[in-house]
Amino acid sequence: MTVTKYSRNRFYRTLNDWAVPREYADVMFNYFVHGFEPGSFFTSLLANDFAGAMSRSHPANSVQALKNLVGWLRGTMTHGVCWGDQDTVKSWLALTNEQRLAMLIERNLVYSEQDEILMALKNQHTSEPFFMD
Numbered sequence: 001m002t003v004t005k006y007s008r009n010r011f012y013r014t015l016n017d018w019a020v021p022r023e024y025a026d027v028m029f030n031y032f033v034h035g036f037e038p039g040s041f042f043t044s045l046l047a048n049d050f051a052g053a054m055s056r057s058h059p060a061n062s063v064q065a066l067k068n069l070v071g072w073l074r075g076t077m078t079h080g081v082c083w084g085d086q087d088t089v090k091s092w093l094a095l096t097n098e099q100r101l102a103m104l105i106e107r108n109l110v111y112s113e114q115d116e117i118l119m120a121l122k123n124q125h126t127s128e129p130f131f132m133d
Helices: 005-017 022-034 040-046 050-056 063-076 086-094 097-106 113-121
Strands: none
Touching: 005 022, 005 063, 005 113, 022 040, 022 063, 022 086, 022 097, 040 050, 040 063, 040 086
16 A cells, blocks of 8 residues: 555644654654654654663754654554564564554554545545644
8 A cells, every 4th residue: 555645644643733843753654654764763762762762862852842752652652562662663663564554544543545545536635734843
């Protein structure tokens, strides 16, 4: 399944609802949807490694931005399936696109292939959320 602008915008809206900064949202989208390794800081964050995350954090990262991202993770994603410890992060990265997307559809973070096709056929309007910096 190809993730279209409809699912991309749906995923981003959930992050925007939690006031997660755009630069974090891009990394989370690529990790959760495409299975891209998120880098040492975000890998530590996803693995609940506070010391590792803080030691790898960029000076521009704010405590509030991190709290917002963790709030989104806890409120939206399943602990122990896609975040929680190093093994869980490795397991998520090892999944196929279809396996990841099935879980994201279940969590209402992306649309099913059928829903995306219907939206495209109806030329349904969608827009990318506006992220506050």
